[in-house]
Amino acid sequence: TLIISEPDRCLDPLMEALNITSSDPSTFILNGIPGLEAAHIWISIPFSTCYIICLLANVTVLFVVGKEQTLHKPMFLLLCMLALTDIGQSTCIVPKTLSIFWFHSKGITVDGCLTQIFFLYVLGVTQSALLITMAFDRYVAICNPLRYATILTNARIAKLGLVCLMGAVLLILPMTLLLKRLPFCAKRIIPHTYCEHIAVVKISCGNTTVNQMYSLVVLLVVIGSDLILIGVSYGLIIRAVLRISSKNAHRKALNTCTPHICVLLLSCTPYLFSTLTHRFASSPIIAHHHTPCHSAFP
Secondary structure (H helix, E strand, O other), X not given: OOOOOOOHHHHHHHHHHHHHHHHOOOEEEEOOOOOOHHHHHHHHHHHHHHHHHHHHHHHHHHHHHHHOHHHOOXXXXXXXXXXXXXXXXXXXXXXXXXXXXXXXXXXXXXXXXXXXXXXXXXXXXXXXXXXXXXXXXXXHHHHOHHHHHHHOOHHHHHHHHHHXXXXXHHHHHHHHHHHHOOOEOOOOEEOOOOOXXXXXHHOEOOOOHHHHHHHHHXXXXXXXXXXXXXXXXXXHHHHHHHOOOOHHHHHHHHHHHHHHHHHHHHHHHHHHHHHHHHHOOOOHHXXXXXXXXXXXXX
């Protein structure tokens, strides 16, 4: 006999998910934020507000840089590329999240889920590579200012951006194909607002060792290359700055790096938090939100 001691608020989403799952075996269920279903409408307010601000801010950057001829420089071209990846990543997640909050549209096809994962991670890896390129740009600007215009031209930056994108596709495509080969049984409920790779791997009833190992390798390669290459760039920048005798020159040189450091922290911190909390599901944060509403499942 199955005894459910949790409140009815947990039972209703479960029954709804079970009904959708049983009626369409080719569909995953995105549960939104388990345990907070009653507050989804209120939670959607900051989500939609941040999304609108993100779109307006990034479109403004693209418009201003495109309109102003004096800003047609490598650094601003890199900022435009980052703006495009930011728009792409948020658009991959937020519209579906809002449809869950507003219309209870929790179903997503397997192909749709894999497509979301592919573009989300390709854009994320591309953004990471662009941050490394920005660090190299700052290194050249400070350590070789006289050769900056010849080393980093707009055409070369555009080619570097294309290389970053193609490298991300080659890195993420195998991860998506490995997901596609996995078998998924009756339990197809993802306790998130979007298709996260590890969350999808965990609902498979097949052998997921290769998937978990490959995703971990990708994570270590991306984060490792970020830390090493950016660390080397800033190590060389600091060494070059310390050789300058003027304190005013010190301040100007370091000020040119401040925007890049801020962008780096804003980009990497949420990504690391999301990835690690999804990977280590036994953490108190995950357990607090996921356990109550999943007690009816084996």
